Structure formats: structure tokens, C-alpha cells
Amino acid sequence: MNEALQACIAKYPELSACRGDIERAFHAMKDCYAEGGKILLAGNGGSASDCEHIVGELMKGFMSKRPIPAQMREKLNQFGEADGVYMADRLQGALPAISLVSHTSIATAYANDVAADMVFAQQVYGYGKQGDVLVGLSTSGNSRNVVRAMQVARALGMGTIGLTGRDGGEMKRFCDVTIRVPYESTPDIQERHLPIYHTLCIMLERHFFGGRAS
Numbered sequence: 001m002n003e004a005l006q007a008c009i010a011k012y013p014e015l016s017a018c019r020g021d022i023e024r025a026f027h028a029m030k031d032c033y034a035e036g037g038k039i040l041l042a043g044n045g046g047s048a049s050d051c052e053h054i055v056g057e058l059m060k061g062f063m064s065k066r067p068i069p070a071q072m073r074e075k076l077n078q079f080g081e082a083d084g085v086y087m088a089d090r091l092q093g094a095l096p097a098i099s100l101v102s103h104t105s106i107a108t109a110y111a112n113d114v115a116a117d118m119v120f121a122q123q124v125y126g127y128g129k130q131g132d133v134l135v136g137l138s139t140s141g142n143s144r145n146v147v148r149a150m151q152v153a154r155a156l157g158m159g160t161i162g163l164t165g166r167d168g169g170e171m172k173r174f175c176d177v178t179i180r181v182p183y184e185s186t187p188d189i190q191e192r193h194l195p196i197y198h199t200l201c202i203m204l205e206r207h208f209f210g211g212r213a214s
Contacts, residue, residue, distance in 0.1 A: 002026070004206065008199040014182055015192060021179045022196060025161045026203045028177055032133045032159060033208065038096035040127055040158075042120040042149045043137035046190050047163075048101040050137050050197065057201035058095040066093030066209045093209050098127060100149070120149035130157035138162070139189040141169020141178075150174035163196065165189040 005023065009016050029039060039058065041051035060066070068091045076091075077084035100123045101107075110119045124134060134153040136146040141164035153160050154174055162168070162175035165184055172178040181192040 002203055004199050004202040008195050012192060012195055015196065017182050018179050018196065021177055022199065024177045025179060026200055028159045028161060029133055029135075029200065029204055030207055032131060033095055033204070035131050037129075037131040037133065038098065038127075039133050039135060040098050040100055040124060040153075041135045041137070042100045042124075042146050044101075044143050044145065046186075047137035047139065047143075047193075048099075050163075050190070050193055051099040051101050051135075053194075054135070054197050054201065055097045055099045057198070058097040058204070060094065061092045061209075062205050063202050064205050064209050066205070068093060095204055095208065100124070100127075117144040117148055120145045121152040124149045124152045124156070124158070128153055128156050128158050131159075132156075133159040133161060135161045135163070136171060136175070137164075137193060138169065138171055139165050139186045141165065141167060141171040143171070147171050147174065163193050 002023070005019065009019060032039065041054055043051045068088060073088040076088045080087050100120050103123065106123065107119050110122050128134065134149060136150055138146045141162065147170050150160050150162070150171060151174055160175045162171045162178040164171055164178060164180055166180055166182050168178050168180045172180070179196060181189045183189050183192065
């Protein structure tokens with residue numbers, strides 16, 4: 001078992017029931033990135049905050065340093081002029097991820113002008129392409145706007161990963177991988193989603209950038 005996943009389950013033994021799905025989610029995300037794809041994320045309320053949190057861990061150094069390639073450093077020295085070294089020392093390797101909850105103008109306009117339950121679906125249609133992955137977070141698995149986004153993602157040929165609770169709800173019908181936390185209470189589920197996605201981010205970071213989880 002992956003070291004980071006083993007550490008997660010040692011700390012949260014109840015997540016042993018999710019081990020196989022966490023591993024499958026990691027491989028789906030790893031393959032997406034290896035092929036030049038990106039991760040889109042959608043959720044409501046506390047799960048919306050989780051989407052933002054995940055993007056923060058993927059788009060910059062999390063547990064490991066992520067120096068940029070030497071070729072990029074050379075280009076920055078060429079085009080950045082006096083600021084080249086400064087920028088090269090501060091840029092970090094990124095795993096492309098977009099939180100669909102962050103875009104206030106399109107979200108409010110689409111909810112008002114078209115349909116609130118299609119806000120994430122529209123963004124998936126606009127941003128997504130075959131080979132990308134949509135990660136949906138819903139404690140019930142029945143959040144209509146997340147389910148709609150999953151359906152559009154499947155139509156586009158994207159991968160789909162759900163983080164939800166014990167039942168999985170309607171969302172599990174449209175997920176390639178569903179990580180179902182063995183709880184029914186929203187706070188209990190959300191409290192376990194955090195170590196799961198932290199572990200996924202650590203696993204991805206170690207795969208693409210090296211270093212050890214601490």
C-alpha cells in the first residue's frame with residue numbers, strides 16, 4: 001500500500017473501507033495528469049470550501065518542494081530580464097486544477113438567466129475535455145448541480161470521481177470511482193473527506209515531484 005495512504009488509514013481506521021476506491025481515484029487522477037489533462041472540482045457549502053482547498057494543494061507545493069524545470073528557468077532568465085532569477089526561484093510545479101465554485105459572475109448569471117442546477121454543468125461543458133477528471137463532493141450524493149455536472153462530464157468522455165457518504169446517493173451512478181465515507185452525518189462525512197483528499201494530493205505530489213510525505 002502507498003505510504004501516504006497507509007498513514008491515513010492508520011490515523012483514521014474507519015477509512016480502511018475506502019482504501020480500494022482511494023487507490024483507484026489516485027490512479028485516475030495520475031493518468032489524467034500524465035496525459036496533460038486537468039482536474040475540475042464541484043461541491044456546495046462546506047464541500048465548496050473543500051474544492052478550493054484541494055486546488056490550493058494541487059497548484060503549488062504541498063508537502064514537497066516543486067522546483068521548475070531547468071529549461072523554464074533558462075526561458076525566465078531570457079524573457080524575465082532582471083527578474084528572471086527571482087521568478088524562477090519562486091515559481092512552483094503545478095498540477096492543473098480548477099474549482100468551479102469560484103467563478104462568481106458566471107455562476108450568478110447562469111443561475112439567474114438559465115438554471116441554477118446547471119451552473120457546474122455549464123462550466124464542465126466549457127472547460128472540460130476528454131481525458132480530464134471531474135471530482136464532485138456531496139455528503140448526500142444527491143446534490144442536483146453536482147449530479148448534472150457529472151452527467152455532462154460523462155458525455156464529454158471525462159473521468160468522474162465522487163466523494164460522498166455511506167449511501168453514495170444518485171451521484172454514484174455517474175462516477176467511475178465513488179469514495180463513500182462510512183458515515184451518514186454531514187459533519188462526520190466532511191471530517192473524513194479532508195484526510196482523503198489530503199492523501200490523494202500527497203500521493204500525486206510524490207508521484208510527479210518526488211519527496212516524502214511527513
